[in-house]
Amino acid sequence: MLEAKNPQKTDLEKLGEFGLIDHLTKDLPQTQSSTALSIGDDAAVLDHQGYQTVLTTDMLVEGVHFDLAYMPLQHLGYKAVVVNLSDVYAMNAAATQITVSLAVSNRFPLEALESFYEGVRHAATHYGVDVVGGDTTSSTKGMIISITALGTVVPAKITKRSGAQENDLLVVSGDLGGAYMGLQVLEREKAVYEVNPNSQPDLEPYHYIVQRQLKPEARKDIPNLLEALDVLPTAMIDISDGLSSEILHLCKASGLGCDLYEDKIPLDPTVIAACEEFNIDSTTVALSGGEDYELLFTIAQKDFDKIKGNPHLTVIGHMTAKESGAHLVTRANTKIALQAQGWNSF
């Protein structure tokens, strides 16, 4: 459906590289006071007096990270931005600018790239970041996206992966496993569609989990919430690869172990229902599913009362000495070593 067979579609060759960049970026709003110079020169210029700059980058490859058979290009543009902003928020920083680079084969007409940029623009507007640069080129196969995000933070508030202390509480925002179960639903509908292109899938019962997969949100609200609650996390990471893998990153960077309680892992009822339908263990999904883009962080025990009962936050365990190792404490009260079963692109 994305091939340039439609006579109304515009070949990229007609615009050329510079025309294409001008065309795609002409409506991008610039609202950050730190954006001193944006798209159109050799480089963007950022001014951050008294703040530190946070910088992160991610590459997304068609056929590896996304499938255009069920991922609309607007959603892809949105998600590609969100994935990067999530890393900025995981530093307890405010996201300020992004650059968006894109390589596409000639099967993509201009209208496809416009849809992608519509999603980018939507995310940039929603999260209040400026698109200040990027590159647009051709690929020999498929679509490859590379996004870099910058943010600012005062040095005292930066939250690294390495700051957790023994006995700190392990806290997660939102709920887990939705994005993975949404993917299972979409993969199933794709398989049905390939057999019968006339089938009309009813995705309504799966709305929440399909949205979690197709249009995830980064937790911009969590650093603000924590500040309002007067809680400075001791370590933080975003959940892109699955809870298990991310916990192990925190343990490794902080030189600690941990106990994670299976019965504390927050799951949406839709996720539980889908797990039953697909006959998949919901804990496995939460531990290894990934792509939820929730934030995982540690706080000092003394701060527990400040976050207690907050609907956005769940205490799921605590940090232990390195020698204790990293464990899942199951509902049956047995201890299983946590393994990094997160997503591996190779």
Place this chain on the structure above:
Amino acid sequence: MLEAKNPQKTDLEKLGEFGLIDHLTKDLPQTQSSTALSIGDDAAVLDHQGYQTVLTTDMLVEGVHFDLAYMPLQHLGYKAVVVNLSDVYAMNAAATQITVSLAVSNRFPLEALESFYEGVRHAATHYGVDVVGGDTTSSTKGMIISITALGTVVPAKITKRSGAQENDLLVVSGDLGGAYMGLQVLEREKAVYEVNPNSQPDLEPYHYIVQRQLKPEARKDIPNLLEALDVLPTAMIDISDGLSSEILHLCKASGLGCDLYEDKIPLDPTVIAACEEFNIDSTTVALSGGEDYELLFTIAQKDFDKIKGNPHLTVIGHMTAKESGAHLVTRANTKIALQAQGWNSF
């Protein structure tokens, strides 16, 4: 020659994504005082008190921007960095940090990526920049590189494309056309090799131009030289797509026209000799060849005496009113409208 047939080669799957990043980035030196936190967290942290940050990004695609048949991976890593640093220097800024993202198909063994990173490390060391992040993932075809570079500059010294004034002199560093003629030599040798794999090409007479193509350098020295000469350029751009295209960018951004003198365009004797051998017009090569990564800038006429006779700099024309248009003044003293015949990836 890059396929993983050799039993000594290491499959990327064995390392996994995190192992691979750790492995590839473990020896990267960190020397910039502005690098507050580097690889290993959700994002890098940069601290630039009193300076502005310059940000630029470029994507390079195998089969579009480079051909591994004659581009050794070390050189590719080096060149990928240089291409981005060149944009930072074109802002009259000092390059400080880069991020390097890479997508590769499973035909690349670990050793191939190590070679690439060797080139990245070599360039980072040579130019004194820190590698502070990146992403490594798999592609469905070929190799895709995305590099983002940051630099710092005091606001008063930033040189945009838009600052040129009427009557300003148009100046270029180094000489032009070498990278394009080097590519012609390499393409010819590749064709010979395909017919007769036993042929031993003698590239010695073409050493300079082949180096210009395979291992170009960014003109880090030029911003320093201009400062030492007490010259602040009014506008600047780097020559990645060819002189003609870049001049037109300066004219458009500054709202001016220009006269470029054919007999002033600096050409190395090797380039002239290769042009004769390949029966290509050397002016066309300089105007449209690209990839020389020299700097093109404008200076006020009053500054002419300061740069006069400098072996690194050549005055090649001057800026005119917009209504006059952008022209090449030929050796025969006729005026031809400049056209953007630079490189177009689509």
